[in-house]
Amino acid sequence: MSTAMSAAWPYPLLADMVLAVHFGVVLFVIGGLVLVFVGNRLATWPWVNALWFRMAHLVAIGVVAAQSWLGMVCPLTTLEAWLREQAGEASHDQSFVAYWLQRLMFFTAPEWVFAVAYTAFGLLVVLAWWRYPPRVARSRG
Template identity: 50%
Template sequence: MLYRLAADVVLAVHVGIVAFVILGLLLTVVGGGAGWSWVRNRWFRLAHLATIGVVVVQAFVGVVCPFTTWESQLREAGGQTGYGDLSFVAYWLRSVLFFDGEPWMFILGYSLFGLAVVATLFFVPVRWRGRADRGSADRG
């Protein structure tokens, strides 16, 4: 039971990371157009770029995501062998996250997504220093 719960937690974290990558790009593009200053935050943007960068590199070198491996090992340790044994949460999170496809499809998809993230660095530039008007607000 504990292994199954741990596997569900690993899966939820994995889905959270995928959501961060996808929603991070979407919010950066929308926020850049809408003037949201937080989408230019250097820590958010560096974390976002690093996350998709790791995914792209893993795809190119043929490394299986460690979260996938860890979840699988935990499920096996918990006696699970297939989707029929998964909890409700695990079943649906897995169905959203995983699908069958040729390796080149994943490499291409991850790479194009990574290039889109890099493109936002030019179209929605990162704010590397604090806001310029911060000093004037302190004086007022």
């Protein structure tokens, strides 16, 4: 391994890890709403109405929408870009997994489009709270 490569070696891995976490957050936000609707329709997944799950989901989309309206870049995006810069990578010099995760997650559109989309999704989450209210877990005993 060359000296330049050994000095940069942890950064590509860390950048890929941050991207994977970011993708997990996206899956949680989108998939969480799907799970709430499906779980309530099937009436077989009572955990989808657990207060902790619903609060985490509401906070997640709330943060995303607020960042968008405030013109802020997601801190995970910023961290990943910094790690890739430390590794000496251009945006196209990524691993196979990073390439495809970024293709799935990032789109080019005017900022207002994202703000409106995130807000509309947030309103769907609020609608789910109204339609399927969260429940506080009862203690057994």
